[in-house]
Amino acid sequence: MRHPFPAPAPAALLLLLATAGCSAPDDRYPSLLPRAIEKTSFADPVRPVRESAPDPALELKIGEQQAALAEAVRTFDAASARAQTLATRAAGAAAGSEPWIEAQVALAELDTLRSATAAVLGDTEKLATDRALSGQPAYPALDRLLSAQRAAVAAQIERIAAIERSLAPA
Known part of the structure; x- marks a missing residue:
């Protein structure tokens, strides 16, 4: 004789068994809400910036x-203007040609002048570093x-690189 209802599939039985334990909470497990320590901020505190006194x-x-x-x-x-003129004249010239060499010499001069600007920056960075090491506040100027x-x-x-890109590679 055939039953009016089909037999439950094995997966349905497993699902039923798996959810059976979830039906009645018994408060044995801790809450998943944040604890007090988890609400604490570990960010650095905001401190007012000290005003630097004028320093003549x-x-x-x-x-x-x-x-x-x-x-x-x-x-x-x-x-840089001179180097650009020489690089424009050397555009399309082969590496090692007279116009190309003149442009390369001008680029080398530019690099020397760039290092002079970097030296001025280094001197200013030393001023700022010495000031910071002595515990003095930042000086906006x-x-x-x-x-x-x-x-x-x-x-x-960037200017040196742009001029250099316009020349034939060595």
Whole structure:
């Protein structure tokens, strides 16, 4: 004789058995809600930035460094224009040709001038480092000068690379 209901599939029986234990909570397990220690922030506390007092000696050094940067950038820009002219003349010339060599010499001069700008940056970074090591607060004018010098060095590196890319490879 045939039963009116088909026999349950084995997977259905396993599912029924697996969920049977979930039907009656008995509070034996800990809560999954965050504990008090887990709500604690481990971020650094926000401390007010100390105002730096005006420093006439530092302002004088900053002025000297600004003048040195301006001179280094002016000298580099003049040499860069000359190097660009020589590179344009050497465009399409074979490596080792006279115009190519002249452009390469101009690029070497540019690299020397870029290192002079980097030296000015190094002097300013030493000022900032000495100030930080002595525990003094940041000095906004010094930070602005450092940013300007870093930008100038980066721009000079890119300018040299752009001129170099226009020449035939060695």
